[in-house]
Amino acid sequence: MTAAEMLATYPTPIELDLTKLAAAIDALTACAQSCTACADACLGEEMVAMLTTCVRTNLDCADVCTATARVLSRRTGYDPEVTRGVLEACIVTCRACAAECEQHAKMHEHCRICAEACRACEKACGELLATL
Amino acid sequence: MTAAEMLATYPTPIELDLTKLAAAIDALTACAQSCTACADACLGEEMVAMLTTCVRTNLDCADVCTATARVLSRRTGYDPEVTRGVLEACIVTCRACAAECEQHAKMHEHCRICAEACRACEKACGELLATL
Amino acid sequence: MTAAEMLATYPTPIELDLTKLAAAIDALTACAQSCTACADACLGEEMVAMLTTCVRTNLDCADVCTATARVLSRRTGYDPEVTRGVLEACIVTCRACAAECEQHAKMHEHCRICAEACRACEKACGELLATL
Amino acid sequence: MTAAEMLATYPTPIELDLTKLAAAIDALTACAQSCTACADACLGEEMVAMLTTCVRTNLDCADVCTATARVLSRRTGYDPEVTRGVLEACIVTCRACAAECEQHAKMHEHCRICAEACRACEKACGELLATL
Numbered sequence: 268m269t270a271a272e273m274l275a276t277y278p279t280p281i282e283l284d285l286t287k288l289a290a291a292i293d294a295l296t297a298c299a300q301s302c303t304a305c306a307d308a309c310l311g312e313e314m315v316a317m318l319t320t321c322v323r324t325n326l327d328c329a330d331v332c333t334a335t336a337r338v339l340s341r342r343t344g345y346d347p348e349v350t351r352g353v354l355e356a357c358i359v360t361c362r363a364c365a366a367e368c369e370q371h372a373k374m375h376e377h378c379r380i381c382a383e384a385c386r387a388c389e390k391a392c393g394e395l396l397a398t399l
Numbered sequence: 400m401t402a403a404e405m406l407a408t409y410p411t412p413i414e415l416d417l418t419k420l421a422a423a424i425d426a427l428t429a430c431a432q433s434c435t436a437c438a439d440a441c442l443g444e445e446m447v448a449m450l451t452t453c454v455r456t457n458l459d460c461a462d463v464c465t466a467t468a469r470v471l472s473r474r475t476g477y478d479p480e481v482t483r484g485v486l487e488a489c490i491v492t493c494r495a496c497a498a499e500c501e502q503h504a505k506m507h508e509h510c511r512i513c514a515e516a517c518r519a520c521e522k523a524c525g526e527l528l529a530t531l
Numbered sequence: 532m533t534a535a536e537m538l539a540t541y542p543t544p545i546e547l548d549l550t551k552l553a554a555a556i557d558a559l560t561a562c563a564q565s566c567t568a569c570a571d572a573c574l575g576e577e578m579v580a581m582l583t584t585c586v587r588t589n590l591d592c593a594d595v596c597t598a599t600a601r602v603l604s605r606r607t608g609y610d611p612e613v614t615r616g617v618l619e620a621c622i623v624t625c626r627a628c629a630a631e632c633e634q635h636a637k638m639h640e641h642c643r644i645c646a647e648a649c650r651a652c653e654k655a656c657g658e659l660l661a662t663l
Numbered sequence: 664m665t666a667a668e669m670l671a672t673y674p675t676p677i678e679l680d681l682t683k684l685a686a687a688i689d690a691l692t693a694c695a696q697s698c699t700a701c702a703d704a705c706l707g708e709e710m711v712a713m714l715t716t717c718v719r720t721n722l723d724c725a726d727v728c729t730a731t732a733r734v735l736s737r738r739t740g741y742d743p744e745v746t747r748g749v750l751e752a753c754i755v756t757c758r759a760c761a762a763e764c765e766q767h768a769k770m771h772e773h774c775r776i777c778a779e780a781c782r783a784c785e786k787a788c789g790e791l792l793a794t795l
Contacts, residue, residue: 273437273509292432307472324745331749338723338727344719349756352756353752353756356748448709451607470594481627484622487616534696542704564666564732568672572738575739593733605700606703
């Protein structure tokens with residue numbers, strides 16, 4: 268199941284590029300899950316005291332990506348300003364989380380995978396934003 | 400990106416059946432997205448006044464599935480009672496949403512797909528619950 | 532602003548005890564905020580390695596309380612089974628979080644306050660559940 | 664229970680204006696609850712077909728306010744860019760929801776109260792943003 272399948276059932280035409288919209292929603296959903304799991308895996312490391320900023324950034328990123336995925340999944344009463352605002356906030360948050368996780372990527376596989384999910388999400392949101 | 404990839408990076412052994420845990424998280428994530436999109440597609444229908452219970456049930460299901468996916472994604476300080484409680488609540492909620500969406504499935508493709516996502520999620524959560 | 536003010540504006544009669552419903556929503560909202568803040572305050576402690584279970588339980592409790600507050604705030608298409616299911620899950624989660632925070636309450640003021648918020652929420656949810 | 668009580672327990676000094684930070688978190692929490700309830704009250708109106716944009720905007724505002732309240736409640740590893748990004752997105756979203764609800768405020772008391780909560784939240788977030 269991907270976002271594209273549900274977007275195709277919306278009863279009226281959708282203003283946005285459907286391929287980029289579906290890609291952004293899927294990237295956001297995947298990033299939110301990775302960040303939730305990475306925060307928890309950091310908590311499970313013996314050296315958790317070195318990873319507290321990573322936990323926090325992960326939690327922020329999970330929350331912002333979840334909210335952004337929900338806003339983008341709604342097509343009724345479309346408001347380009349709200350869409351632009353949440354995409355911009357989400358890109359900043361994903362970039363911060365990716366940068367933090369990349370610092371631990373060589374030591375912690377969860378940070379390496381999570382950084383990739385954040386970069387993919389930053390890119391997908393940026394490509395959608397460029398079409399608005 | 401699926402939940403299994405992140406679960407494999409958790410620093411210590413995981414108490415639960417990993418295959419069923421990953422399947423439940425992925426089903427929950429997919430169900431939450433379908434329900435958010437189905438609630439919005441119902442709002443976009445001319446006959447929205449006939450679909451208000453469906454919108455509400457979809458919103459509940461999206462919220463409960465999102466919370467359950469987050470709880471299951473965390474492995475630190477595992478508490479079987481909390482896991483059991485949220486799985487049971489989620490199964491009841493998915494069942495209610497599936498039953499509601501199934502009533503509109505012949506007329507609205509979004510309800511048909513969403514009902515399937517809810518049934519798949521109910522099943523995946525049930526299979527994980529059976530192993531606790 | 533409390534939940535009671537919004538509940539009073541719902542266009543048709545509400546099936547539940549309004550006083551207990553409003554008290555539960557307000558307790559859930561307060562508990563979710565306390566748990567989010569307590570998880571973060573634990574991360575900010577030098578002895579964070581001793582508090583990882585507390586962080587995790589706090590995060591679970593924040594997520595489950597947020598979802599439960601949303602479900603209870605919706606009156607359209609009321610489903611007593613879903614309401615009962617989420618209340619039961621929330622009570623279990625609040626109880627677990629309160630028990631964990633109580634262990635650190637003498638040393639950490641954030642755990643002391645958070646434990647109180649969890650116990651208040653457990654109580655308010657239990658009193659609402661008893662009326663269903 | 665207000666946000667100020669938990670902020671006062673954070674183990675190290677907080678970079679932001681504590682009074683404005685606590686006011687913003689409390690306004691966000693109240694706004695999220697009002698928006699969830701207003702979306703549902705709109706669904707309960709006979710004329711729901713005239714209120715679908717209001718429902719959608721309410722749901723977006725609830726999601727963005729919930730995420731913003733969580734980000735602001737975290738003080739560990741503070742990142743001013745992320746804070747600024749989510750505050751800006753939240754202000755745009757609150758303003759859009761207030762403007763939509765104000766159109767129905769004379770006819771629907773839930774929209775009138777919700778518009779006030781959105782304007783109060785927009786203001787509290789703006790005052791915090793001005794201090795960054």
